[in-house]
Amino acid sequence: MPIEFKDYYRVLGVPPKATDEEIKRAFRTLARKYHPDVAKDKKSAEEKFKEINEANEVLSNPESRRKYDQLGADWKTGARSQPTPEQAGGRSSESGAGGEAYDFRFEGTGFSDFFEQFFGGRTGRSRGASPFDQRGAADGAAGSEEQDAPTLRGQDIQGDILITLDEALKGAMRAISVRRTNARTGQEETQTYSVRISAGVRAGQSIRVPGKGGEGLGGGRAGDICLRVHYAQHPDWHPRGADLLGHLELAPWEAVLGATFPVRTLESTVSLRVPAGTRQGHQLRIRGQGLPVGGAKRGDLYVGVSIQVPPRSSKEEERLWKLLATESTFDPRRNS
Secondary structure, eight states: OEOOOOHHHHHTTOTTTTOOHHHHHHHHHHHHHHHHOOSSSHHHHHHHHOOOOOOHHHHHHHHHHHHHHHGGGGTTTTOOOOOOOHTTTSEEEEEOOOOOOOEEEEESOOOOOHHHHTSSOOOSOOOOSSEOOOGGGGSOTTTTTOOOOOOEEHHHHOEEEEEOOHHHOEEEEEEEEEEETTTOOOOOEEEEEEEEEOTTTOTOOOEEEOOOOSSBBTTTOOOEEEEEEEEOOOOSSSHHHTTTEEEEEHHHHHHHHHHEEEEEOOSSEEEEOOOOOOTTTOEEEEEEEEOOOTEEEEEOOEEEEOOOSSSOOOOHHHHHHHHHHHHHOOTTTTOO
């Protein structure tokens, strides 16, 4: 089944030679604009937000970006193409109970077919389990030599699912669809399942939908759907375990004199007090506003401080800076 090439540079509005900082800045600008919490048109914003996150997922990772740039040469005009299994980094089909090959696609996971093929975790084979369900003489009469033939367990279908930090905080139910096309008959079928996203789920963990993978052989158990969790990038917060890391830029006088700022958490807006004399790189903590760690307990928010110097000064400002330099006894090199 052909897939459509995704121009991730166009999605973020940056040139192919963009620096890592330019990509980061473009993502944050777009993510703030299209974040479902702030956008007026929630439905269209949600789709755009997913597209932005997918582009950032690839371009912000050096290895993925190199791979994407190599693939891009094959699609100079945005043509459609079917990648090989070697390009995809995994199998794109499963074998049914009758040995027939099935091509499959996910819908509702937050990722496109293009991402799943080239950058996702799609494979067909189950991991860490024997393919056989042994059924034998233990259920028969004592001394019987008759045994049932071993049965073959169905293959696991592996993919990726993009969840927001809000879903990781509160938990959610997500409807996903698996679209299977029999490569021999050309017949397609779509099955939809409800996937429970538990509060506190971490990036890299796997959400398992038991018994919804490939069919087993000879009465064997069906495989599972295994979805690897990715966090949707948030414009303001970066997860570190159950904690969330943010950033606050201060003017020199705010760092010296102290100030209070409104900070938007995942749920509300709180006041953050910056103590007088706050230094560059200092982290301020807001307790209990991170992700769940079990029960009612949650991680914290950490806001890293960056002190910014005005790029230019008016004549009056320059006069005041000179006055401060004359009056101040502070010497930053005294203890260096």
